[in-house]
Amino acid sequence: MSSSEASLAPGEYHHIEPEQAYHAAKFGMWIFLITEIHLFAVLFCVFAVYRFKYLAEFERHAQTLDWKLGGLNTIVLLTSSYFMVRAVDSAQRGLNGNCKTWLNFTFLCGLIFLAIKAFEYDTKFSHYLGPSTNIFYGLYFTMTGLHGVHVIAGMAVIWWLRSLAANNRFSTTYYTPVEVSGLYWHLVDIIWIYLFPLLYLIGGIK
Numbered sequence: 443m444s445s446s447e448a449s450l451a452p453g454e455y456h457h458i459e460p461e462q463a464y465h466a467a468k469f470g471m472w473i474f475l476i477t478e479i480h481l482f483a484v485l486f487c488v489f490a491v492y493r494f495k496y497l498a499e500f501e502r503h504a505q506t507l508d509w510k511l512g513g514l515n516t517i518v519l520l521t522s523s524y525f526m527v528r529a530v531d532s533a534q535r536g537l538n539g540n541c542k543t544w545l546n547f548t549f550l551c552g553l554i555f556l557a558i559k560a561f562e563y564d565t566k567f568s569h570y571l572g573p574s575t576n577i578f579y580g581l582y583f584t585m586t587g588l589h590g591v592h593v594i595a596g597m598a599v600i601w602w603l604r605s606l607a608a609n610n611r612f613s614t615t616y617y618t619p620v621e622v623s624g625l626y627w628h629l630v631d632i633i634w635i636y637l638f639p640l641l642y643l644i645g646g647i648k
């Protein structure tokens with residue numbers, strides 16, 4: 443299977459060079475991912491600066507986070523990335539039924555992640571801890587909330603891909619939407635892998 447043939451839906455080959463469209467789609471996604479990485483890199487730097495300035499307070503507040511729930515969410519997202527890889531592989535082989543199944547599993551993992559995060563938020567709010575409580579919780583809710591928005595956006599895309607797979611839209615010559623969406627979902631996973639130790643583990647476990 444040639445990657446250059448995977449950029450267009452059937453019927454569009456006469457209008458755009460397939461290889462050019464395929465690389466344009468991947469290049470566009472990588473540019474978008476780089477901007478997202480810069481966004482979270484700034485937040486990581488802000489967190490590091492304030493943690494250095496208020497070390498004792500940050501470690502005390504980090505201990506109020508449930509690292510077991512954070513660890514569980516890490517496992518859930520890593521599992522979802524595996525399912526996404528299987529979905530991409532199925533789409534590349536034109537196995538729409540399998541692709542839909544793996545996308546369903548990926549979507550389910552996203553739901554579980556959000557449910558666990560909602561439980562954590564509810565626990566904090568019930569103890570009157572919110573974004574305005576102090577700088578630690580301000581950064582905690584900002585960073586995890588922004589990441590949660592990315593998870594929701596990814597789930598919306600996965601639901602759209604699921605409908606395409608249900609209509610047998612993917613084939614050995616057309617799978618680019620699943621491939622570039624998979625890149626986005628892996629970014630969501632990677633960002634959480636950095637957020638988890640930064641918020642829950644460093645200074646949080648005694």
